[in-house]
Amino acid sequence: MGAGCLRKVPMDRRKFLQTLGLASAAAGLSSAGAACARSAAQKPAGDGRSRVALVTDPGVRRGEEIDAKRVERLLRATLEKALGSANLAGVLPADEVVGIKLNCLAGRPLSPALPLVEALIKILSDAGIPRERVIVFERGERDLRRGGFTPGEHDGVRYLGNDSAGAGYEEEPEISGQLGSCLSRILTRRIGAMINLGVLKDHSLAGLGAGTKNLYGLIHNPNKYHDNGCDPYLADLLAMPVVQKRLCLTILDGLTAQCHGGPGFSPAHAWSYNSLLASRDVIALDRVAWDVIEERRKQTGLPPLERENRAPRWLRTAASRGLGTDEMIRILVLREVLS
């Protein structure tokens, strides 16, 4: 347990603030902290394509449960493919508090798996980011609980909702395109880097409730931005400088995925996909996720999302603004099946 360790070592002021998750707050909002070690939203492979890893481990479950060791191995393999190395120090700014944004709306059966979150925290630790510099967060404490997480501090890691004491939202709305929202103070003041940990699933309005859609948990009023299949609002949110600055990596939990009936859990449309996806380009990642969802829909006799008038058009909008890549020809999909 790292918690005791940090408490015993005398700290300078910066380190002290970091462990409180206040380094960014202390540095101010707009230009706080170092940006993720990447250029804008594009994270090209050597040939200019965005890298998306899609790695499967058919043996990741032990019975109904996710095997902690196997999921850690799976995550390492996925990161290795997406980033060229499983060492997250290469993509996260040094000395910043790292936020892991979950998506627990659907409850435990379709939220990021607990062993997966724990594996990610361990990998962060290996990269020199101690548990005390990690905040796992969600829209509200209620969402965390629904996903099986208990708000509060556990072994040094803080689990927070935007409604947790000391969290909340910024006082004034930030305008970006057609979107105007008060941003989560966890995002703006308590973390310097964010790993977006969503779920591979369908969304009744946005078409896809995977990577980009998970960012709606960063604003106070997502209910106002579901019109027109969330287009252009998702792109507007992704374009916000503070989001661009913090968002370093997106991982999708596809251990259990769902091709229809989202964002809530619909057992009839969920399946054990036993896979993880990751990319530094959230739009490219969602583009690949869309294909996975469509493939499963086809297999199970469901019509394409387009026919239900809910194809994720916002992907095109985001890509046209340079926020990522939505053309498969410009995406390098790195697949692997672990044995």
Add this chain to the structure above:
Amino acid sequence: MKRREFFALGAALGGGPWPATGAEHPRKDPPRGGTTLALDGERQFWREAAHYQKLPESRVECRLCPRRCQVADQENGWCGVRLNERGTYYTTVFGRPVTIANDPIEKKPLFHYKPGSLTLSLATAGCNFECLFCQNWEISQFRPEQIPARYGFVSPEDLVELAKRQGSRSLSFTYAEPVVFFEYALATARASKAAGLPGVMISNGFIESAPMDELLQELGAVKIDFKAFDDKFYQRQCRGTLEPVLRTMERIRKAGVWLELVHLTVPTLNDDAEQAKRLCGWVLEKLGPDVPVHFTRFHPTYKLKNLPATPPATLERQYDIARKAGLRYAYLGNLPGHEGENTRCHGCRETLIRRVGFTVLENRLREGKCPKCGEKIPGVWS
């Protein structure tokens, strides 16, 4: 909050007018930050919603307002206060006011309804519009779980009891948007009517006919924010539409419930004379000359901070247009001390009620009639 503590709140409510800043503003608590209630705590405010339709695959369609949100399992409607849980639709704000105050009725503003009286005023979180100039956006544009439930569960009966203890003569659903807390407002209006305290609704009027008709059976008065006589304004500035609002105003008149209108005049967006003429013409034709229309002053706020406050001359021009159009009772608002706050007899122009801000300085009406010419003045005066 325990029952005794809740009623002890009475002292904190003050029983008097808020500072006459011009804008109707609720008691503000910073809604952001601070834990609200645990999951189970929030559930006490859930009631199955009225006016919705179940759809396949655990989806629902809300039929409370013309937005008719289709909502998937675990999602909120557009207003943020209605939630689909496994195919059952819930209001999540029954008994969950986020602000309660004992206001002068003039603050609503209602000028022809029990002048000089106090009205116990409350709101929950949420709204089915998003006006870029919303003065109360800190409650209307947030979801309930984002605003501390400072009073705990407050039943309709608790509100009636509090109103009686506070000397209120009505109970107002106001500040944010009562349409979205329909179930709570309806139950409270029923309880307060039974106790002899009429319910008052301060609304954008963006509601379906069936729920509005239910409310109208219980209410004593309604004030509608008539934002513009321009559908584009409704779409761009409020994210709503005009037509349902027109329909609601006509229904209120037909039901014989007292109605007043407010037009917040925003520089360059809805302040042109032609639009004012069309608006007044519509009011005259569809609602009649006796419906008071308040032209009120805009102050920059929320997402509309790049415009100046409305010049008084613009409001005075609107006032003249209304009078020339044949509307008998035009008023100016958010201009404390202006002559346009006073009520004058439509027959002889005698000043009947003098006001400054929300305070009635003098009321010369005699049994609802002008003391000089004897003309009956439309309104509810006692």
